[in-house]
């Protein structure tokens with residue numbers, strides 16, 4: 001076939017699937033041979049005193065995938081929730097998919113980072129352990145999680161190492177402790193950083209967890225990862241704090257068409273993209289509402305895919321590292337891609 005024609009056909013192939021099983025625990029294959037449930041409960045900014053109840057309620061409502069991180073400073077309480085549901089026989093540990101993440105100040109201490117999360121979560125293993133950001137921060141700085149330089153503003157980056165070295169530490173974890181971690185992956189990786197990582201990786205990341213929604217579709221990372229067999233998990237699908245995407249008129253139109261709420265559309269969008277999605281809530285009724293997914297059709301996807309073209313990209317989560325993480329809409333800061 002004429003190469004330009006085959007290129008056209010590839011590009012013309014819709015990047016969504018039209019008949020996904022519209023269920024929150026649809027099992028999506030990972031490159032490890034395991035699967036990841038389509039919907040997970042997010043726990044970032046879920047306050048102590050609220051997060052245990054939220055996780056218990058989610059699992060009692062059928063959620064099997066919980067997204068955690070050491071830097072959320074609430075893994076201890078998530079662990080209490082896990083102990084509670086497991087001890088009451090609601091689920092077995094092996095029925096759950098638990099993700100945690102290596103925080104930036106632990107890049108040179110992968111084993112310690114993992115063990116801290118396992119202890120807090122009170123679980124012998126995590127199903128997925130992610131590098132939270134490709135940004136090593138000073139492990140001996142003036143704060144254990146968010147060290148700053150003397151000006152009290154700029155984050156204290158650890159220039160003595162690289163995210164590639166971090167990945168080698170992650171590979172060592174799974175090679176030496178397969179009983180503690182079932183899959184390794186990354187979060188917040190752009191194409192540029194992923195290319196640099198893959199050039200030196202022995203193990204391809206199973207997952208890249210990125211901000212993803214109609215105002216930030218990240219099509220270039222999505223397509224790159226799909227091509228390499230790296231699963232995408234979407235975070236901040238509702239637009240993060242306060243769910244601002246609920247007000248988008250195109251989202252509302254699609255929701256009205258299907259007689260559902262905006263959450264269902266915003267979450268089902270990822271199911272159609274064969275990605276998993278994390279929705280955070282500490283409100284019982286919303287946790288239940290978010291568990292309902294539907295099958296969107298080609299015209300719905302077309303409408304949702306046009307949202308960022310008409311309104312521009314909106315990235316809600318971009319911490320002030322002072323680092324250029326390689327995303328086309330955020331080009332300021334130092335390049336740590338290696």
Ligand SMILES: NC(=O)C1=CN([C@@H]2O[C@H](COP(=O)(O)OP(=O)(O)OC[C@H]3O[C@@H](n4cnc5c(N)ncnc54)[C@H](OP(=O)(O)O)[C@@H]3O)[C@@H](O)[C@H]2O)C=CC1
Nearest residue numbers: 042043044235236237238239240242243279280281282283
């Ligand atoms: N790897 C990374 O760097 C990142 C990972 N994540 C992960 O992804 C998860 C989800 O992203 P997050 O940024 O938290 O934001 P979300 O897009 O999930 O939005 C959460 C907000 O929406 C509200 N909300 C949830 N459901 C509903 C509903 N049905 N109706 C109305 N409001 C609703 C929540 O309120 P309330 O809780 O009060 O009900 C909260 O204010 C995180 O919790 C975290 O686990 C997120 C960001 C970065």
Ligand SMILES: O=C[C@H](O)[C@@H](O)[C@@H](O)[C@H](O)C(=O)O
Nearest residue numbers: 044069071072317318319320
């Ligand atoms: O996972 C959620 C986010 O990445 C969050 O962990 C960061 O935004 C963090 O608050 C930071 O300021 O660096």
